[in-house]
Amino acid sequence: MKCRLEKITFHYKVRGQGRPLLALHGMPLDHRSMLDAIEPLFRKRKGWMRIYPDLPGMGKTKGPDWLVSQDQVLDVLVEFIDRVIPGERFCVAGLSYGGLLALGLAQRLGERLDGVLLVVPSMGPKAKRDLPAQRIVRRGDLDFTGLSTADEDSFREIAVVQTQDKLDAWKKSILPAIAVADHTFVSRLEKNYEFSFDITRLLKPFMKPALFLLGRQDNVCGYRDAWRTVENYPRATFAVLDRAGHCLGPGMEEEKLYMALAANWLDRVEESSPLPKE
Numbered sequence: 001m002k003c004r005l006e007k008i009t010f011h012y013k014v015r016g017q018g019r020p021l022l023a024l025h026g027m028p029l030d031h032r033s034m035l036d037a038i039e040p041l042f043r044k045r046k047g048w049m050r051i052y053p054d055l056p057g058m059g060k061t062k063g064p065d066w067l068v069s070q071d072q073v074l075d076v077l078v079e080f081i082d083r084v085i086p087g088e089r090f091c092v093a094g095l096s097y098g099g100l101l102a103l104g105l106a107q108r109l110g111e112r113l114d115g116v117l118l119v120v121p122s123m124g125p126k127a128k129r130d131l132p133a134q135r136i137v138r139r140g141d142l143d144f145t146g147l148s149t150a151d152e153d154s155f156r157e158i159a160v161v162q163t164q165d166k167l168d169a170w171k172k173s174i175l176p177a178i179a180v181a182d183h184t185f186v187s188r189l190e191k192n193y194e195f196s197f198d199i200t201r202l203l204k205p206f207m208k209p210a211l212f213l214l215g216r217q218d219n220v221c222g223y224r225d226a227w228r229t230v231e232n233y234p235r236a237t238f239a240v241l242d243r244a245g246h247c248l249g250p251g252m253e254e255e256k257l258y259m260a261l262a263a264n265w266l267d268r269v270e271e272s273s274p275l276p277k278e
Contacts, residue, residue: 003053003083008067010053010080011060015039018047019114019275020090022081022105024098025052026122027190028181029174030059036173037095037119040250041262047275048266051084053077055098056185059177063185069192074104081109091269093117096221096246100124103199103229106206115269116210116233117262120218120246123200123225125193131222136160137243142167151175160217160245161253169251200229209268210236211261215244215253235268237261 003010013031023034031052038050056073057063091114094102099121106116140163144152155170210233214223223240230238239261244253
């Protein structure tokens with residue numbers, strides 16, 4: 001689907017009907033990584049409409065030359081939300097860079113949000129991150145046939161559990177997205193990675209259910225920086241999972257705990273903000 005705005009066109013997919021859940025992917029990925037992360041939660045759960053946009057410069061959404069800051073990304077994302085679900089309350093899930101944008105939405109549109117899910121969220125520029133050292137907790141025999149040396153190195157540098165099934169999942173949803181990203185645009189955007197406001201200080205506490213899912217061995221975005229914002233979310237579950245790095249989630253690392261905790265978050269959202277009965 002396409003959403004044509006004044007200065008940018010978003011490409012996106014929608015699954016299901018009901019309460020809106022906006023799912024924001026990492027950088028430089030596309031909506032496919034969020035489909036893999038979110039759709040398994042709805043195999044037996046009804047009543048939710050999942051919205052999966054390709055963010056600017058990634059997937060099929062072009063990255064225009066005028067878009068150079070995170071505040072501008074947030075502006076067009078809010079415009080997209082107002083066009084696709086005008087005036088509606090919604091939830092947001094963000095993975096990595098998508099988590100940064102989700103935190104921005106909590107600041108900008110907190111009054112409309114019924115819940116926030118943050119999976120290995122980025123809290124700011126790489127130079128300012130408090131990261132643990134790389135630690136591999138499990139190794140297996142790996143077949144990298146057909147992959148470039150750069151692709152092999154990227155998996156070895158990020159995966160905490162390095163087994164063939166994890167590599168196959170990586171090849172399915174991560175590498176194809178990286179291949180189609182506008183890396184010139186992404187590199188330019190990474191140079192202006194911070195918002196003009198402090199994402200660790202909300203104007204007022206967010207009183208709806210939140211979930212922070214972090215990897216104890218995440219050497220990309222870490223886990224300690226996220227704790228600086230947790231007091232803004234009085235109803236947050238904050239979980240730091242062992243045997244998990246930046247690949248936490250379905251098909252990858254600590255899938256069972258991810259599924260249980262994310263399902264609990266969905267339960268808490270439904271309990272705290274029940275939809276009107278038809």
